[in-house]
Amino acid sequence: MFATNRRGSFLVDLGIALVLAIRRVPRIDYIHTVGFERLAGSSRLLRLAVAKFLSSAAITVTLADELRWDVEPWVARKSVRIIANFVPDATPGNATIEERYAARRVLFMSNLLPEKGVSDFVELAAKFTQNGDPAKFTVVGGDAGSVEFGRLRDSVEAADLTDRIELRGALHGALKEEALSQATLLVFPSSYEFEAQPLSVIEAMAHGVPAVAYNVGALPSITGDHEAGICVPTGNLGALEDAVSFVLGSFEVWSRLSFGALARHEAQFSQSAYAGRWEEAIREVTMRDRRRARGSR
Structure with a gap:
């Protein structure tokens, strides 16, 4: 889930997360910015909502280690994965x-x-x-x-x-x-x-x-x-x-x-590096969910 922290869109994200939790569908949160600390600080109710939302993800993906601080009050450090942005390789110009x-x-x-x-x-x-x-x-x-x-x-x-x-x-x-x-x-x-x-x-x-x-x-x-x-x-x-x-x-x-x-x-920051890290994250969550499903039989 591409997680957002603007109040309106966050509440939509929270609703989707609750539906996924009811259906026992594991979720990866993909966070592209900072601002959850500020959102949580705006009211007691929103602080509870932010805690519920962020703590319920199987894995939380941030762009860089420097951005962990914004989610770590609610997400275990071991659940955070770093997947940087990417841009495609550039075509070299004519200048030496x-x-x-x-x-x-x-x-x-x-x-x-x-x-x-x-x-x-x-x-x-x-x-x-x-x-x-x-x-x-x-x-x-x-x-x-x-x-x-x-x-x-x-x-x-x-x-x-x-x-x-x-x-x-x-x-x-x-x-x-x-x-x-x-x-x-x-x-x-x-x-x-x-x-x-x-x-x-x-x-x-x-x-x-x-x-x-x-x-x-x-x-x-x-x-x-x-x-x-x-x-x-x-x-x-x-x-x-x-x-x-x-x-x-x-x-x-x-x-x-x-x-x-x-x-x-x-x-x-290349496409291959980006794809490889996402494959690892998805494989990890998928394998974890399969083990959970076998254990509940």
């Missing part, structure tokens, strides 16, 4: 690795909610411009006709950065793949409190694009310990700037992280 590094294209790829950090990205571009760095900055995300996009465009113009920051709006399909294949580095400065395991970072890794990100959600387990990128304290723009400068300042550093991103994607 040397050309991609030399291009110094820094990419932001997310929606334009304030907590996703696009304002920090603009400020980062301003700092690099002031320092005479030739890096180019691109924002991918947001509907060109939206209020958020208009505000972003105004802020870029006010900072006199229209020649340094390209605003491409939301991209899909081949255009999105092209932007990723041409990027040197992804910057993900999100401070979103419900951040989990953002696909944009994993998509970048599939293209060999390392990431510099704020330390939120499951970002540390995506990038590893300087394996596919660098995480810095959330909201620390100075640390973000230093990390970006460090990666862009050395071909040796950047290429190590680039190859690390490809290897980490293949090992942990």
